Amino acid sequence: MKRTLIALVGAISLSACAQAPQPADAAKTPAATTQPAAARPAANTPEARAVEAVRQLNPHVEVERVGAAPLPGFREAVVAGQVVYVSDDGRYLFLPGAGGALFDVNAKKNLSEAAMAQMRVELLKTIPASERIVFGPPNPKYTVTVFTDVECGYCRKLHSEIAEYNRQGIAIEYLAFPRMGIGSEDYKKMVSVWCAPDRKTALTDAKNDRALPNRECKTTVNAQYDLGQRVGLTGTPMILAADGTQLGGYVPPKALREALDRLAAEKAPATGAAAAPSGG
Template identity: 50%
Template sequence: MLRFALAVAFGTLSLTACAQQAPPAAKVAASSSASTTGGGPAEQKVRTALQQLDANFKPDYIGAAPFPGFREVVVSGQVLYVSDDGRYLMQSQPYDIQAKALVNSEGLLSYRRGLLDKANHGDRIVFAAPNAKHTISVFTDIECGYCRKLHQDIAELNRNGITVEYLAFPRMGLGSKDYTDMISVWCATDRRKALTAAKQGSPVPAKNCTNPVAMQYALGQQLGVNGTPAIFAADGTQLGGYLPPAQLKAALERSGR
């Protein structure tokens, strides 16, 4: 499988890893239309090259990279950069020296926004700021120490005009105790209270209902989440893992979202 081939080539890459991450990325407009089917000669060369690694390769997204001569490819949540001639492959987010920031293409951000829109607002656990200026989508679990640290900052984030919308990402996987506990939280009468209690280490009363936990977990995987917390701005920029409130606010203001 392509994921295995890439793991051999690059080793395991953790995007969030329950830790503080690199600065947010600058946005660069794509030089050609994003696509998952069809495409021009460069896209076809990229598809052919990747099929040499995995005959069953099916991209989630292919579009122009934020620098010339490459296509930006998302497969199994991983972002790759493949040269237009199909010869070279890289797995590292580019850095814009002039902007002094990591860089994302508008095509990739649009792709992420489309995925995030699949998670209904009513299925999220929302801690709304009274005068919201920014909204972040946070993939979380109830065990991760940095998730708990972020949750302790909720009041400060809200005071800074940041609304926090939680999505479930039981990092121990489906079928784990983390997973069943998160179902119980999402099925609680007061989900906000239940989530806060769980993140404070209180036992989680068992509950079950029709719930979005598995769907949100799968969505996180599509977005490349493999650790928690994973924070996304409204424009699709992945802000990384835990950031103190002041740094998170500054990152959102730089991204314009």
């Protein structure tokens, strides 16, 4: 499978439950690096800068075509089967579509994600701490929010490793996202979990296909589901850092700790100190 530009800069696909894990050999196979002749325009042209911008983000993808765009000030390129738009100065790359994003090529930064992160922080505040199901160590270094579903395979895999996330110093705060929709059997199970006297045990039981008593009560499951849609969720699980940064779908414990450490280090120069870890 060809690596995409968006994967390179860290916007990991959230549709984890709809995807099969990649074979180990596939992950080791590099994508083609030879650019076709059509992607080698004359130097110092908008087309040449467009190709160079793509290569800066990911030198392994294939630029299949580059030419005029319907968007003024941009070139249109076909990259690894995707249409992207690059500003004529090569500074910005726009990836259209449902998961579209605008990248600063020089900074290798997803500008759309940065804007979304700020909004997510405010939206997450609308769900009280008492409505989250928290699995965490006594003194977590990091706390992440995870939108979860009791049926999703990758959600179950993440939960099966909850002790290791905690050993990595990470607290997991679960919010509900019944992916089958409001009123579905999946939704009813999640309401039963949130209505249980011991939510942590009920959630674990539900993810292990253990029978749950049907319960109904006043919950924020509907609000959590709505919130998931508003923060850009397209599949479960969805992991958000304390600053609203999307860290992916299923991410193994060690890799998640490394990602959180990198995020903290990136923020350190701007504040003059290490980013303050969130409490649990």
